[in-house]
Amino acid sequence: MTASSTKRESFDVRILRQAAPGEPSRWETFRIPYEPNLNVISVLQKIAAMARNAEGKETTPVAWDCNCLEEVCGACTMVINGRVRQSCSALVDRLLEEHEGEIELQPMTKFPVVRDLVVDRSRMFRALEKVKAWVPVDDYYDRGAGPRESQESQEERYPLSECMTCGCCVDACPQYSKVEVERRPNESIEEHQARQAEAEKSEFLGAAPISQAMLFNRHATGAMLADDRLNALSGPGGIQVCGNAQNCVAVCPKEIPLTTSIARAGRQTTVHAIKKIFDR
């Protein structure tokens, strides 16, 4: 441990809190006794155990989400010290080096807040549906061996397949804007979700779904749906919205070559659009 951290007794955590969707948000600070090798999830566990803020006042426990605790599920994604990332792999000692004495936690900025640090990322999954990010085999018939896959294609696809739909890429994207439809009184969850889906229908897909479309277009069986994917990618909210800021590739925790996928999608949609003109 570094010399400065051995001297440290405590540090502050400033959290942007929100009781429920549509409610106003407010900052609350918590003081945590320092110990080495904490991560943000363990800090949040300590806060839940204290249920007291830095002024010593009692408060409701902070809500957060997590699952795998090893940066493969994406559930714990939040904005930490201004940058979106996974809280399970965000180490307190590193964060205090970034910003002395205080850590700042906020929910992701592009998704509706459910409570405190918990957000609803279902727009990511709806976007995957739009680009049909799957291999179209959904029956149990024995169709014999599939097409052969080259080693090269497999090596290109593997990194893309690591995407965990965490949403970091879209949260950092200057072209991706938040869409939030408030739930009406007496509205069912399904009705509300349908209205939310309608509202984001022509909004930007974001880097992850574009990359997933490229993953499945590269797959010999997946390519059966290539045209559908390219129609989605050149439709409303498609590839054209990208402004090439390349933040997505800089923040992706899986280091997925998103801008390569984006350029590939650009190439495939170019060819697809020209073909469509002549196929009329």
Next chain:
Amino acid sequence: MAGTEPSFFVRHEFLIRRLHSLTGIIFGGYVCVHLFVNASIVGGAQAFQKNVLAIHSMGGILPLVEWVFIFLPILFHMFVGIGITVGMIPNNKNYPYEANWRYTLQRATGLYLFLFILWHVFQTHGWFHFDWWLNVAERWGGAQFSPYNAASSIGLIMQNMLVSLLYALGVLAAAFHLFNGVWTAGITWGIWTRPHAQANALKVCLAASVLLGAVGLSAIWGARKIGSSEESIKQAEAIENEMYTVQVEAGLIPPTEHKRAHHADSDETPELTATPASDENPTHPSDED
């Protein structure tokens, strides 16, 4: 689903954005020619006037060339560009990456160029060439550039330090915007896809923008040199008038008075000027001369 139809822009956004990219490249080609021609002013009034006369010797098809390669592309590019810029959410503070700065700078230079180009075209050409309008435009500081007195009239414009600085900013913004735009167009159209290809393309594009910026700045410097004294402006004007007479007599260009400079108080061009003093405006009692 009783949903609302997305707007025309959203429904055709793919096509519109690709046209935006294409028009940017076409207009960019013109900007390169424009700045290289302008930079010939460094070689003196004669060199510059020769190039301008060559352009104007296209005569009747010049307006067609201008509309197809200059006006229509840039108008489309400018107005769609404003539409694109409106939707952005810059986040350079939290994500201070180099590419993200270029993203924001691309839009900032775009907005500056929007205003700059409108002003620049007004100041030099006055936007429209109806006589009644040109009189109005001149009163407002427009239509100051005379193609057949190219170096002397731009020299006069550039005498103003603030104007020169705004032009310098315009030239640098254009050089960056154009070649950073070429780089993003390479991604948009899928020409460079892999990271190292994108990195190499970026180096080439940034080098090209530095070069074009330098060419543009040298044009401003050359114009300021011509405008630096009454003496050099008069000299330039004399050269230009002679070239004009020779070309008209040789039948290379039609005589076109509105493309020439007219000064009420000038003793340089009286015998060639059709309407002496008529366009100087006498309604300003406060004019001190």
